[in-house]
Amino acid sequence: MAISVDTLELSGSPITAISRPEAAMPPESPLSMPTQDLRRWSSSQERSLVAEHPGRTPVLARLFVFGGALLLTAYGAYEMYQVVSVSRTTVLQYVLLALFTINFSWIALAFTSGLLGFLVLLRRPRLPDRLPPSLKARTAIVMPVYNEQTARTFAALEAIRESVEATGLGEHFDYFILSDSTSPDAWVAEERAFQALRDRAGPQARIYYRHRHKNHHRKAGNIADFVSRWGGHYDHMLVLDADSLMEGSCIIHLAAAMEADPDAGIIQTLPLIINRNTLFARLQQFAARIYGPVIASGLSAWMGSDGNYWGHNAIIRTKAFAGHAGLPDLPGRPPLGGHILSHDFVEAALILRAGWKVYMLPNLGGSYEESPPSLIDLSARDRRWCQGNLQHLRVIGTRGLKLPSRQHFATGIMSYLASPFWLFQLIVGIALVLQTTYIRPEYFSRDFGLFPVWPRFDPERALALFALTMGILLAPKLFGLVLMLFDRQGRRACGGAIRLLASSIIEIILSALMAPILMLIQSGSVFQILLGRDTGWQPQRRDDGSIPFRDIVRRHRWHTVLGAFTGLSAFLIATSLFLWMSPTIVGLLLAIPLSWLSGQLAIGLALKRAGLLLTPEESTPPSVATRANELMSQNAELGFDDEDALLALYRDPDLREIHVAMLPSLPPRRRGDIETERALATARIADAETIQEAAAWLKPKERFLLLHDKALLDSTLRLRDGAAAQTQAAAE
Template sequence: MITFCARPAEYPIAMPDQAFKTGPTVNRRAPKSLMWRKVIVFSLALVLAAWATTEMYYVLNVSGVTVLEKVLLGVFSLNISWIAYAFVSSTIGFLAAMAGLFAASKSTTSNATQMIAGRTVVVFPIYNEDVERVFATVESTAESLANAPGRFECFILSDTNDPEIALREEAAFERLRSRMTPGTLVHYRRRTMNLHRKAGNIRDFITRWGGRYDYMIVFDADSFMERDTLIELARRMDASPATGLIQTIPQLVGGRTLFARTQQFAAALYGPVLGSGLAWWAQNEGNFWGHNAILRISALANAAGLPEIPGRAPFGGSILSHDFVEAALLRRAGWNVQIAPKLGGSYEQGPPSIIDLSIRDRRWCQGNMQHMAVLLKTRGLTFTSRMHLIIGIFSYLASPLWLLFITVGMLLSLQNMFLTPAYFGETAALFPSWPVIDSERSLHLFTATMAILFAPKLYGLIYGLASPRWRRTVGPAKTAMGVVAETLISVLLAPVMMVEQTTAVYRVFTGRDGGWNPQARESNEYTLSDTFRHHAPAIVLGVVLTVSAFAISPIFAAWLAPATIGMLLAATLSYWTGRTKSGEFALRMNLLESPEERDPPQSYLDSVASRPAYQDLPAPSLASLFSDRNLRNRRTHVVDTHWPLAHSEVHAPLAIARARANRVSTIGEYITALEPKEKLALLNSPGDLDAVIDQYDARALDFATGTT
C-alpha cells in the first residue's frame, strides 16, 4: 500500500508580521562575521571609484567645469562606484575560487551514512506552470530521496488561477500518485485565494503545516537539485543550530536558444567567481534568491513574516522581491544566512529570450525598487543586509544611469557644435569658458574603465582553464572560444538590456504595476513583428543617438557605435538569439559549451525522462464535471477547501458564480457565462459546485414533471 495523500494533517505555527520599526531580537548563538573583510571590499571599491572620479574631474576641468559637466561627473561617479564594487568583489572571488580548485577536499558531502535528525520538506511553489515539466521534476526529486538518510517529503504549493491548468494539475497529481515508490510522501495543495503572491503561498504553507517540519528546501518551477546536494543541505542545517538559511549558487541547465546558452555559459564560468566573492565578504550575512536554498522553518516563521508596504503598487503593497527582505530579517534576528559557493548540484533553467527575460525583469525591478522603502523604514538591519538591498537596487538603476551618462555626454558635444556658449564666470573675462576636455587623460580613463569592466570575464577564463572539470568536459580551446563568443554577444545585447531595464525602472516610477506573469521556460519563438514591436523604444533611441552622433562627427559616431549598433539591431538580435535554431547552430560550431551541457546533471536527466508520463493527461473539463458525479467525487480529496475569509467576508467570484445559476437557464449557457475566476472558485469549492448542479437538476426535474 502506498502511503500517499493529498495533504497531511495540519500542524500550524504562527508567522506574525515583522514590524519595520521594531528593533532586532538577537539570537545570541549566532557567530559574528569578520568585519575586516567587508572593510577591505568596500574600502578598495571606494578608493578605486574616488580615483576614477578624480581623473574624470581632471578630464573635464581643462578650463573650468560647466553645469552640464558637473552633472556628467555626478552620474559618472555613481556608475563607476557600481563597477568598482563589482571589480573588487570579483577579484576576491577569483582568488577564492582558484584556492578552492586546489583545495584537498572537493567533496560536496560530509558523511553519506549519517542520519539527519531534522525533518525536511521540499516545496514546489508553482503558478500556471507547464504541468508536464513541474510534475516530472517533483517525481524525480521525490524518487531520488526515497532511501535518503533522513525524513524527506515533497509538497506542491500551487497558486494556479487558470481553471484548465488547475484541472491538469489535479490529473497530474493522480498520475504522480500512481507512479510513486511505496513510502514516498508527496502532497499537493492549490490555494483558494492567491494572497500576497509567492511569499503568501509559502506563508500559507508554514502557518498550516510548518510545525510538521524542521527544514524547508525551496524549489522554483525550473529548479533541479541533485540528491547529494539536498541531503547535504539538510545535514548542514542539523550541524548548525544557529543557521537560518543556506543559499546555493544555481547553475543554468537545459538552454536551447542562443540567448539561453549564452547565459548558461556565462553562469557556469563566471558564476563561481562572482559567488565566491560575495560569500567571502558576506560570510554569515548572505542573501536569499528565493529558490534552491534551505531554510529553518522556525526561524523563518518567527523572524521573517513580511508586512505589506503602505501605499499602492508599484512601490506599496506586497513585497515582490521578498527573498532579499526575508534574508535581511533573518539576520536582524541573529540567524546565520550563508551562501555555499562550493556546494554543487544546484540548477535552474534561464529565460529563453530577451523578451522573456524582460517580462520577468519587470517584476524583479519593481520588487527591488520597493527595497528603497524597506531601507528607509526598517530598523535593526545589519550593514551587510543593507548593502545587499542597495546592490539589488543598483542592479536596475545602473541602466538608466548609464543611459543618462550617454545622453549628457552627447548634449555636451552638441552644445559645443551648435549652441552659443554662455559660460562667463562671475568675474570679468575677455573670453567665455569653453567646455574642453583633456583627450589624453580621457583615453587613459576609458582604458582603465574597460579593464575593470571586463576583468570578471578574464577571471572566468582563467578559472575555466584551471578547472579540471572544464578541461575534461569542454577543453581549453572551446572554453577560450566560448569566452570570445559570449563577450561579443553580451556587448551587442548590453545596450538592448540597458533600454529594457531603463523602461522597467520608468514603469515603476510612473506608477505602473509590473504584475506577476508566469515565466516562459522554453522558447516561444516570437515572430519578427513581435520583436520589432517589443524593441521599438530601443530602435528609436538607437536612431536618435546615431543621427546625433554623426551630427557631431563621424569619429564620435564610431566611439558610440558599440552602444548604438546593439540598439539599432535590437529586434533582429532578439529574434535570432531567441530561436532554438540559433542555439543549435552555436552547438554545431562548438561555441558556448559548458560542463552542464556536456555532462548534464542526473536530476535534470531524470526530470526530462519522466516528462512523457505526464503528456496527454486525461484532465476533465468543467462541462464533464457537471455531467459526471463520479469525476467530481474523485477529485474531492485533492481539492483544498481552506478559505482564508473573515467571519462575514464573501469571496466575490464564488458568490457571483452562485448568483449566475439563478440568471441562466441551462448548464451550457451557465458554463459559457462564467468568468475564469468564477470557474476556479467553483473548482476550489466542491460543495458549491454540487449545489449549482443540484439546482439545475432540480429545475430539469420540475420541467419534466410539470412542477412550477
C-alpha cells in the first residue's frame, strides 16, 4: 500500500499515515455544485435540448388521466351532494361533502393513472434489447450507508460488482461505499469489511470507501459531498440505497440509455421488493410485484420526460446533478424548516427546471430493494417521509418549476394529508348521525323559510356511492391481478391461478384491516409535524427479527382503545353507522395482534410453503440476490458487526494503520475551545488502567470523537490488556 510520510506512534508501534491510503479513494476531481435559488429563476437559464424528441409531452395521456379524474371527481361530488341534500343542507353536511370530494379526487387520480398503466401493459411493451457491445462513459456506482450492517451492504455491493463484471463491460464502472455512520462500531466494521472486500477483489477492483466526519444534510449531503469532490471523474453516477440490489444487465442498459440520450438528467427504474419473509414484508412484496407495474407504467406514460426520482436505483448525469441539484436549507427550524429530508423529489424538479429530462424505464427488469419487516418498522420510516413530503409545501411554489413537478409535490403531500382528511370525514360522519339520532332537529330556523331543515340522507345513493368508491379504490389491484393471470409464465411462478387469486384476497383483506391503523399513525405524524416536532433520522431495521410484544402493545394500545370506543358509540347511535364503520372498527380493534402478526417470520414462511403470496422472483430468485445472500452469510461469519470498535483496533495493528490512514483531514482546533466530549473522553482514558475499562466507560459520542483524534487514540491504545493480564495471572 503506497503511503506518504506522517509517522505516529501507537501502542509502541510506529504507524505511517496520510490523509488517505491510495486505494481508499481516487484523487479528487471537484465539480462545482452551487446552491440553487428557489425564489429566483429566469427561462434564459434553461438549457435547450440537444436532440429532437418527437412526442416529448404526452398530452393525450395527461388528458386521459387528469381529465378522467376530474370527471370522476365531479360525478362523485354530485352524487354525494344528492346523498346529503334530500332537503336543505346543513353546515356539517357541506363539510362532509368537501372532505369526501378531496378524498375521492385522490383515489380517482390513482384509478385513471392505473387504468392507463393497464392499457399500456395490455399491449405488452417491448423489453430492452440485448446488451450493447460497448460503452463510452464512466459511471460511479455509489451506495450511501448510515449505521448499517456491513455483512449485508458490502455483500450487496460485491454481488452487484460481480454481476456487472460478468457482462464484459465492468471497466466502465467504479464502486463507492459512502459512509455517514455515526456509530463507532459501525464505522470500524465498515473499514474492516472494506479491507476484506478489497483483498478478495484484488487491487484493480476499483472499490472505494469514504467516511464523513459529520453527516451534514444526511443522505443528500453525502451524495453532494461525493459529487463536489470526485464527480469530475464520472459522466454518470448510479445511486443505490443500503438495501438495493441491481443486476449487471440492468445497470448496463441504464448506462447505455443515458449515453444514447444527451438530454437525460435522471433515468429511474422500477425496483421490485425481494428477499423478505415476514408476513408484512411478503404482503408488500406481493403487492409491489402484482400491482406495482400497473402503477409505474401509468405514471411513466403520463409523466413522459417530466418524471420524478425516488432517490435510489436510478442513473444520474453527474454534470446535471452538480449544476442544478445543490439544495438550500429551508428558512426556519425543523420540522418544516432546515435541510430537506425528501430531497429526491426536489433534485428531480430542479434538474427538470434546468432543461434536462427525467423519466422512468418501468419495463427494465433487474432492479430490486427490500421492505420494512413489520408495520411498526414501516411507520418509523413513514414518519420521516411524512416530514419530508410536508416540507414540500414550502417548495411547491419554487420559481420556474414545470407543472408536472408541482404535481409530483402535490401527490407526495396529499399521500399524507389524505389520512387526516379521512379521519375528519369519519368524525364528521359520526357527528351527523349523532345529530340525526339524538338532537331534536330545528325544522324551521330563525331565518324565514318556506321549507324545514331536515338533516337527512339518501341511503340508496349512499350505498351506490360507497360501491363506486370501493370499486375505483380496488381497481388498480384488479388490473394487476388480471395481467398476471393472463401471463402464463408469471401465473405459474405465483403458484398458479387458484393460489394467485387466494393471495390477492389475503393481501386485500389484510391491507384493508391495516389501513385504519396506518391512517391514525400518519394522522398523528402530520399533527406532530404541524406542532413543530422534528423526527430526526434513525437507521432503518432491515432484518427479519420480530419486535417485542410489549413494544407492540405500547405502540398500539390507544388504537385499540379508540376502536373499542368508536365501535361501542357507533352501535349505540345506530346499527347502520356501526356497519358502515365496521372495517375501520375491526382494523383498530385488531391493531395489536395485526401488528404482532405483521413481523412474524414463521407466518410468512408458512404462507410461502403453502404457495401463497408468492412472486416470480421467489420461484426463480435473481442471480444477484442469490449471490448477495451467499456473500452475506460469509461476511456474517467474519463477525465485523459484532465486535467492539476499540477492542478491534487494539488487537489488530493492521486495522489501526488502515483506520489512521483513512482519517479525514479536520480543521485545526482553536486553542481555548473545549469540547465536552473531548474533555470527558480524555478524563476517562486517563483514569482507565486497561483497554477494557476504557471501552466500557466511553460513551458513543466520546468514542466517535476519539476515533477521529490520532493523539487521543494513541494514548487509548497504549493501555494494557486487562483480559490478557487476568489470563496470565490465572496461569501463574
